[in-house]
Amino acid sequence: xxxxxxxxxxxxxxxxxxxxxxxxxxxxxxxxxxxxxxxxxxxxxxxxxxxxxxxxxxxxxxxxxxxxxxxxxxxxxxxxxxxxxxxxxxxxxxxxxxxxxxxxxxxxxxxxxxx
Amino acid sequence: xxxxxxxxxxxxxxxxxxxxxxxxxxxxxxxxxxxxxxxxxxxxxxxxxxxxxxxxxxxxxxxxxxxxxxxxxxxxxxxxxxxxxxxxxxxxxxxxxxxxxxxxxxxxxxxxx
Numbered sequence: 298x299x300x301x302x303x304x305x306x307x308x309x310x311x312x313x314x315x316x317x318x319x320x321x322x323x324x325x326x327x328x329x330x331x332x333x334x335x336x337x338x339x340x341x342x343x344x345x346x347x348x349x350x351x352x353x354x355x356x357x358x359x360x361x362x363x364x365x366x367x368x369x370x371x372x373x374x375x376x377x378x379x380x381x382x383x384x385x386x387x388x389x390x391x392x393x394x395x396x397x398x399x400x401x402x403x404x405x406x407x408x409x410x411x412x
Numbered sequence: 413x414x415x416x417x418x419x420x421x422x423x424x425x426x427x428x429x430x431x432x433x434x435x436x437x438x439x440x441x442x443x444x445x446x447x448x449x450x451x452x453x454x455x456x457x458x459x460x461x462x463x464x465x466x467x468x469x470x471x472x473x474x475x476x477x478x479x480x481x482x483x484x485x486x487x488x489x490x491x492x493x494x495x496x497x498x499x500x501x502x503x504x505x506x507x508x509x510x511x512x513x514x515x516x517x518x519x520x521x522x523x524x525x
Contacts, residue, residue, distance in 0.1 A: 337517065338517055339416070339499070339515040339516055339517040339518070340456065340499070341515075342512065342513075389455055389456075394458070399444055399503055399511050399513065400446070400458050400461075401456075401458075401513060402457075403455035403456055403457070404455060405454070405455050406454075406455050408453075
């Protein structure tokens with residue numbers, strides 16, 4: 298399985314500020330995925346990040362709020378912009394464990410608290 | 413109705429007990445099913461895939477019931493280390509390339525001595 302390093306592991310931020318989360322994979326992958334897990338709720342896909350093209354956002358998520366970069370096949374960032382307390386959540390990046398298997402490997406997650 | 417629904421629990425069971433969780437899905441055309449395990453403050457990890465014929469991995473057995481649109485996970489001889497949240501995952505349809513995974517909110521299991 299791919300090994301994913303995600304940082305920061307946690308942060309406490311003030312309302313109105315922005316935070317960028319980094320995700321580094323130890324192998325080249327075509328797609329990287331960003332999920333959000335709010336307390337007591339299921340993982341929700343925010344967007345799919347493809348190298349060399351704009352990210353594909355799921356319903357309810359927009360690029361202005363969650364801009365994503367994907368400069369190469371091993372790295373991606375997710376920015377949570379103009380944060381409010383409702384953005385307090387765990388943000389996880391993930392990749393396909395192996396091609397065609399539809400199994401995801403996740404990073405350890407970034408626990409964000411917005412005051 | 414949610415696409416994937418699970419009883420949130422918690423299920424509190426003694427060591428050695430047998431415990432079963434169900435998960436229902438709304439899309440009858442769903443193709444693939446999985447159980448993931450998430451320990452407290454950790455990321456989810458694949459526990460097992462769920463095949464049409466059912467599958468077993470040691471103390472864990474997964475079953476699929478397409479007619480009633482649910483999957484189940486049975487854990488025999490529960491261990492303290494089984495305490496975690498178990499996430500049901502469904503792929504509603506295949507659309508070429510990557511197929512979106514839909515996660516349930518999870519069922520929490522607490523195994524006590």
